[in-house]
Amino acid sequence: MTEKTALVPATHTAPPAKFSHGVKKGNILQVAGQVGFLPAVEGQPPTPAGPTLREQTLQTFANVKAILEEGGASWDDVMMMRVYLTDVDHFAEMNEIYNAYFEEQDLKAPASARTTVYVGLPKGLLIEIDALAVLS
Template sequence: MTRTVIATENAPALPAPLSQGIRKGPVLQISGQLPFDPATGDVVGTTVAEQTTQVLRNVTAVLKAAGAGLDDVVMLRVYLTDPAHLAEMNEAYAAAVGEPFPARTTVYMQLPPGLLVEIDALAVLDE
C-alpha cells in the first residue's frame, strides 16, 4: 500500500515536523489541529467553544483534501487544557460534528499559551 501525504492550504501548516494528514490504504490519520486561521495564522477565538469550532473546521479541511468527510471519521481525540472546559467544548463539538458521533477520547494536557483545544482524527475510507 502506498503512503500518501495529505496537505491543504485550507488548514494551517504548522512549523513542526509533521504532515497535516497521512493516508495508507483506507486509513486516514489527521494530525492534531489547533485553532489557527489558515489564512492569517492567528488564533481564532478566546473561548473553548470558538476554538473548538475552528479546530473542527481545520480537521474538516484536511479530511476534504483527502476526499473524505466527518462521516468517514471513526475516532476523534480531543486535548483540552482545562477540565472545566469540557461542557462548553462538548456543546461546540456536538454542533460541529453531528450525529451519529464518532468514538472519542478526551485528555487534558498543556498547550502553548492562548490555545485551549487540539483535535486529531482517524478516518476509514472506501478504497
C-alpha cells in the same frame, strides 16, 4: 492503494516541524493534531480564531474537516477523535459545541469514538483535536 500521500490543505498554516497535517495510505487516513488557527496569511504567524473555547473549537473542526476532504473522506469516515483540553471546566461547554456542530453536519454514519483528556497546550490554545479515519 498503498501509496502514502500527504494531505495539505492550501489554506492551512505550515506545521511547526517536519510533519504532515494529514496522511493517507490505503484506506487509513490520519489527521495530525489540529488547533484553532485561522487560514494562513502569508508573512503572518499562525493566529488562533479567537480567545474563546467556542471560536477555537469551531475553527479546529474546520481544520480537521479540510484535511479529511483533502483525502476524499468526511466526518462519516472518522473512527476516533482525540480531544485535548487544558481545563476540566471546559468539558460541558465543549460538549455543547461538539453536539451542535455534529448535529449540523448531517452525518450518515454513526458518530465516531472519542477520548477527551486534559493536558498542557502552547500558550493561548484551549483545544487540540486529532482524528483517525477509515475510508469506505
